Amino acid sequence: MQAAWKVEPGSNVKLQDYDPDDVDANMDPALAKAELEQLGKELGELQELLAAAHHQSLLVVLQGMDTSGKADTIHQVLSRVNPQGCEVRSFKAPSSRELDHDFLWRVHRVTPGRGIIGIFNRSHYEDVLIVRVHNLVPQEVWSRHYAAINDFERLLAQNDMIILKLYLHMSKDEQERRLLAQQQNQTDAWKVTTADWAERKYWDEYQKAYEEALSKCSTEEALWYIVPANQKWYRNLLVARTLVYTLRQYKDQWEAQLVERGERELALLAQQGHLAETGNRENKRPKKTQGAT
Amino acid sequence: MQLAWKVEKGSKVRLKDYDPGFLDPNTDRALAAAELEQLSVELGELQQLLAAAQHHSLLIALQGMDTSGKDGTIRHVMAQVNPLGCEVRSFKGPSSREQIHDFLWRIHRVVPGRGMISIFNRSHYEDVLVVRVHNLVPEKVWRRRYAAINDFEHLLAENDMLILKFYLHISYEEQEQRLLARQEEKTKAWKLSSADWAERKYWRDYQQAYEDALSKCSTAEAPWYIVPANRKWYRNLLVARTLVSTLRPYKKEWQADLVKRGAQELARIEKLQQAGENPVEAKPLLRS
16 A cells, blocks of 8 residues: 655655655545544554553654645544644744754654654754755754754664654645635635745745755654645545554554563562452552553 | 873773872872862853853763762862852653653753753763663663764764763772761761662772773763862862863853954944934844
């Protein structure tokens, strides 16, 4: 089944080689909706396991041009996930306190701990995107950010973080249509900002900056995926598939860990002689193992 | 002038080559007290400049065996530093919240921002020291931490953090004397813990772990210094000298930063006055 396009580590990405309009010929919005519903459920179940196994964490990075649908993707794909185990972080311009530190400081603070899913709506990649396009720091500074990002993501991955980075790939024409549509629709007009039109002028520079980020920072431990995003329904489907296919590989392992933990707890209780004394409240630790059977 | 011994990048440290009882023969204890006083005043002035210039930050990591004098060093050397611009962080066993993250997560949160000094009383190096000695994680895990630490400190240094790491080097015999002294002296007995005697059994393992940390993680941007620490007063003197001689070269640059910022502010005020605005009510320039 087609998932998002994986950027092979070390490859040189040219975005014009990827069609933002790409759609699987056998798919249509109705079929996709049904599949998305299924995938959403499965994602919810996988997250329960991730939380209970308490071994891995998951970081999903969403990047894309304005109107590419980062917020909408989160809404459509992750609505079935228990909010208790899922944190969404949006990165805007850094505060003055954040500017007092290195660019990864504010990011590291909010990475997901074991058992947690962290969704980054924009991310540390802005420091090689908008920062680069608008010369917010000298080239000498942003050009060394790529290596720093790879070092940082390796640290996270070594600590059992599963990292997926998704670039929502939309065409320039599609962006124009979306901006115009937002302006014409009264209930969408709040989303429009003059900054969006202003940023659009830098389209080519942004595409180039994205190409470099995708090329330099797709690693085995933290892959970039390119998601054709002109069709919203197809974009959502591919994101959901990519997430589910990645997590599915861990399912057996997580289940085994749960069984093992359960057995350990039971053995401990038996050893302490508490197993039969169900009436003794003091000794009965309430067991909260989400999803454990 | 004798400073703490700098560990050159790539060198292989053998701690037995460094004498914990070392004393520069020209050093007079009474003079040392006066010099330390001078140095700590100068350190206070340098810190004022560091804080005002808002360009660099300073991280001082203190490591050493139990009783090597990490607390005492902080108290004596940093006596004249404005606490407003100086944070001391002690790292104990990680909390359960900290344990669900990578080992550098809790460290990164508390690194100093521009203009600030942070003193780490123990540090991320514990993750290749106590963690290694007691096998708290598999060898495979602690082995790769040296590289992770170097990457991390590289990130910090690229962001204009000055990093100095001190290993307070005491001898095995000196530690015994200090532990016994604590037991005999009522006012010091609160510092004792049975863990100190228990940890002492692992002395060799710790020394080996320190040798690895010092050898693998001394870099040009974040050097390790070995401080002969059997004599407390000499230890304090060497740490103070090393700090001051590291910061002094930045003095001119910081002063120039200040003059530049002052000129910018004045120009801005003048512009506002010309526009007929009251500069007192205008917002200050946040960042240049």
